[in-house]
Amino acid sequence: MTHTHVATETVTIALGVDYGQAYLFDDTSETNIPDHLVDDDPVHPLGIINVGDGVALLTVGTHYGRVPFDVQVAQSEPAPDLGAYEDIVEISFASEAGSVSLHEWGDEDIHELPPLPAGPGWYRLRYHAYGLDEGHADCYEEHAPDRYLLQIWPADESGPRVVKSTSGRHRRWVQAC
Numbered sequence: 196m197t198h199t200h201v202a203t204e205t206v207t208i209a210l211g212v213d214y215g216q217a218y219l220f221d222d223t224s225e226t227n228i229p230d231h232l233v234d235d236d237p238v239h240p241l242g243i244i245n246v247g248d249g250v251a252l253l254t255v256g257t258h259y260g261r262v263p264f265d266v267q268v269a270q271s272e273p274a275p276d277l278g279a280y281e282d283i284v285e286i287s288f289a290s291e292a293g294s295v296s297l298h299e300w301g302d303e304d305i306h307e308l309p310p311l312p313a314g315p316g317w318y319r320l321r322y323h324a325y326g327l328d329e330g331h332a333d334c335y336e337e338h339a340p341d342r343y344l345l346q347i348w349p350a351d352e353s354g355p356r357v358v359k360s361t362s363g364r365h366r367r368w369v370q371a372c
Contacts, residue, residue: 203269204309210264210343212255213300215331217264219320219345221249222292241284241355242368244322251288251320256330256341256364263342266297268309272319272348275358280323280344282365283358287350288320295347313349321346327364 210217243254255262267273275283293314297306311318323344330341360366 203267206266206308208264208306209261211261211299211304212257213259215255215258216300217253218298219251219295220298221290222294242365243324244286246286246288256327257339260339262339265344266308267346269348270312273346280325281361282324285321286355287352288318291315317352318347319350327362
């Protein structure tokens with residue numbers, strides 16, 4: 196697969212985390228988390244992201260605090276950042292609204308994101324994590340050791356996939372199923 200320069204918009208967020216969770220919501224969805232979203236897909240376990248109707252649960256290593264979190268919205272598939280992240284997974288996500296927002300646990304803060312380039316339809320989410328093991332060790336008010344990148348681009352629906360899994364925590368999650 197070759198990747199050429201892809202037009203992207205990047206948003207950098209100091210994401211407030213509680214219970215090691217954040218959420219990507221389609222802007223037509225109510226901000227309720229479906230019960231089945233907390234269980235990983237037993238056939239294709241990804242460990243750090245689960246998708247339900249109009250929402251993606253994003254697992255973060257830090258239990259409580261603020262973590263660096265970048266979101267890139269691209270017109271076509273960007274290259275994964277294999278060198279800067281330990282764990283990378285992909286999953287399909289349907290957007291009815293053609294726009295999404297990143298929510299902190301309990302909707303404490305809602306971060307608006309750039310409009311999705313193809314409007315309503317199917318998108319691919321590629322979730323990158325660095326420092327899951329170190330981040331899980333404690334709570335961080337500032338300077339959490341973990342960081343995240345979420346890439347979003349239009350793509351036909353396809354199966355979930357683990358691109359890279361190197362942290363001990365992530366390897367245990369994907370092998371547990």
